[in-house]
Amino acid sequence: MRLEVGDGYHLSSLVATDRDRLVALLSDGKIAGWIPALPQPYTGESADSWIRHRVAHTQRRPEICFAIREPAGTLVGSVGVDDGSDPRVPNGELGYWLDPAARGRGLATRAVAAFVPYAFGVLGLARLTAHTLAFNARSVRVLEKNGFLLEGRLRRRMRTAAGDHDALVFGRLRDDP
Numbered sequence: 070m071r072l073e074v075g076d077g078y079h080l081s082s083l084v085a086t087d088r089d090r091l092v093a094l095l096s097d098g099k100i101a102g103w104i105p106a107l108p109q110p111y112t113g114e115s116a117d118s119w120i121r122h123r124v125a126h127t128q129r130r131p132e133i134c135f136a137i138r139e140p141a142g143t144l145v146g147s148v149g150v151d152d153g154s155d156p157r158v159p160n161g162e163l164g165y166w167l168d169p170a171a172r173g174r175g176l177a178t179r180a181v182a183a184f185v186p187y188a189f190g191v192l193g194l195a196r197l198t199a200h201t202l203a204f205n206a207r208s209v210r211v212l213e214k215n216g217f218l219l220e221g222r223l224r225r226r227m228r229t230a231a232g233d234h235d236a237l238v239f240g241r242l243r244d245d246p
């Protein structure tokens with residue numbers, strides 16, 4: 070499964086050869102500092118385990134978490150929903166990140182824009198939820214530009230190495246404009 074993002078950038082499944090890129094990108098705080106759920110330290114075993122998990126998932130069900138790739142195929146980010154959701158509740162918890170070298174060009178916005186109709190169509194979700202650190206202004210913009218509405222503020226809901234922080238919760242429904 071490949072979803073086009075524009076200018077040759079695209080979304081596709083993780084493969085074993087993404088291992089070293091994942092470790093290189095996720096083992097310092099430039100991404101993980103914004104996403105408390107990522108394992109830290111992020112090791113080769115973390116990447117192997119994540120890739121095995123994703124490959125096993127796609128053997129049984131449609132992809133739910135894509136690599137964002139530049140035209141030549143190099144992994145520069147990730148966008149998708151978690152797979153811990155209760156199947157009786159058609160909600161997906163959205164997450165995304167980008168290589169710092171790929172930021173500031175609208176790529177995250179476009180990757181989320183490509184993923185949202187897939188999530189509501191192929192995955193059959195009725196709602197997407199995103200939690201972001203309250204001071205993550207770039208992430209807030211990505212969500213706003215994709216039609217997500219701010220639904221609330223969860224006080225001290227997220228813990229990072231720097232302390233406990235408020236989270237903002239955003240939602241988008243399948244039938245939102």
Ligand SMILES: CC(C)(COP(=O)(O)OP(=O)(O)OC[C@H]1O[C@@H](n2cnc3c(N)ncnc32)[C@H](O)[C@@H]1OP(=O)(O)O)[C@@H](O)C(=O)NCCC(=O)NCCS
Nearest residue numbers: 103165166167172173174175176177178201206207208210
């Ligand atoms: C969040 C993230 C994916 C955004 O990537 P990006 O390439 O900067 O995203 P885009 O270029 O599509 O959009 C960023 C928007 O934030 C704005 N922005 C950039 N720096 C900003 C800042 N310091 N303060 C406020 N807004 C800022 C940009 O101008 C742009 O908005 P605009 O199009 O209205 O001008 C990236 O910063 C990242 O990977 N961060 C770490 C992981 C993360 O936070 N993931 C989200 C967890 S919920």
